[in-house]
Amino acid sequence: MLEAFFRKLEQRDVLNSDERAVLTAAFDPVPKSYPAGSDLVTEGSRPSSSTLVLSGFTTRYRLLEDGKRQITAVHVPGDFVDLPSFLLKVMDHAVGALSPVTVATVPHANLRRITEGYPHLGRMLWFMTLLDSSILREWVVGMGRRTAPEHLAHFICEMVVRLRIAGLADLSFDLPLTQMELGDALGLSAVHINRTLQELRSEHLFTWEGQRIEVLDWDRLKSRARFDPLYLHLEREPR
Amino acid sequence: MLEAFFRKLEQRDVLNSDERAVLTAAFDPVPKSYPAGSDLVTEGSRPSSSTLVLSGFTTRYRLLEDGKRQITAVHVPGDFVDLPSFLLKVMDHAVGALSPVTVATVPHANLRRITEGYPHLGRMLWFMTLLDSSILREWVVGMGRRTAPEHLAHFICEMVVRLRIAGLADLSFDLPLTQMELGDALGLSAVHINRTLQELRSEHLFTWEGQRIEVLDWDRLKSRARFDPLYLHLEREPR
């Protein structure tokens, strides 16, 4: 059930079997499911447990008064969607399902017990939230200082690497994002996403049909995006 | 020495005198100073201690190959500049001094001991990093979906609140950022910052002379920015 999560942890640090057992036991035994488009967590709520994605894709987003939306994260299997709520108490953004998803929940009380009895695990959970902010920083760089094609190419590079860690992609993978959602993530209009996508496709960097992406030339895609995976902190995998 | 830091913590949670003592003891006894413009931490380095701002302003930034710069955070007294390096190991960005600064350092080994012996303190440190990412999320929203004047006004609102917590501002305060640096923070050009600043000044929302800002109409500034401080998680202070 937690394979993708363990893969993600083990990409960065050693996890002994005791710790695996403690983590596994901390989760509620029965997974939950949500349909595409539904909200797992709403802005302003005060969750009493945190949620880990087992399958499917979710997104953090904020809605502005004028109806505009900004997506601040896309989560894949193995990612926590709302670990911050363990300490931040009130959700300052919502989390929605981009596809049908199944998730596992951990009561905050159990997380607290982990930080008290298993400091190393506590640090690993802390690490997961730091990784999220590292990714967020890279998004800021993309929004502020990269052109639309670079930014979009960068996003795809990131998804390739993250999905590879989750064991879900090599150079071909499903990405259940509409062009509108992609625009909301990259801070661009859907129309411009459409044209930028065409530009990159015409450079034969990847194909994107339906929800399926196939990377045709990983090296050229990386250099088009000026992608440097340092910020993903894959310590145990040589760059 | 650590007043601003304690104020920041106590804005969100209770800290007993034991914990205060433990924290104080964890820091190296003698503060360091850096001149404006110098780097406290460089990209690619592996710090063995983390740094807390005592006085002055610092910034996280990334330099791109083409010379563009993106600032991803501005830190004020009481903020950690590189707490993530405790767990992320390799710095994926640099930290520079925006003004002359004094800082206190904590060896990572001491932080580790805190997470092992004082889980509540460990969670408070974790909390600090979550607050950083919450702020970062708001920056993403600003860059993606707010207009330049809104974004800039929002930034000023944020600084007012954060400096107030640090005990350094009411509605008048120093902000040692050049227009170029502001541009690098908001993802705009210096020229456009200049014009946007003039626009907001002409609305009599604030004055900005030299490095001194004075907010003239806090309510109108907030509504101009559509500023909602929820993301700053001032749990113990009623909104």
Place this chain on the structure above:
DNA sequence: CGTTATGTTGATTCAGATCAAGAGCGGTGG
């Protein structure tokens, strides 16, 4: 005091938004 950073202004260009309309398609209910 020259010298270098910073702020200001104007002219021009350009990336990306907005507006509008049609095409494909997938689901739903009569």
Place this chain on the structure above:
DNA sequence: CCACCGCTCTTGATCTGAATCAACATAACG
């Protein structure tokens, strides 16, 4: 089973916010 409705994708035309380029003023500074 098919007509219809609502998304999503696509395309073209136009507009605009912000970048860029260039010059100069002013302030800070060794």
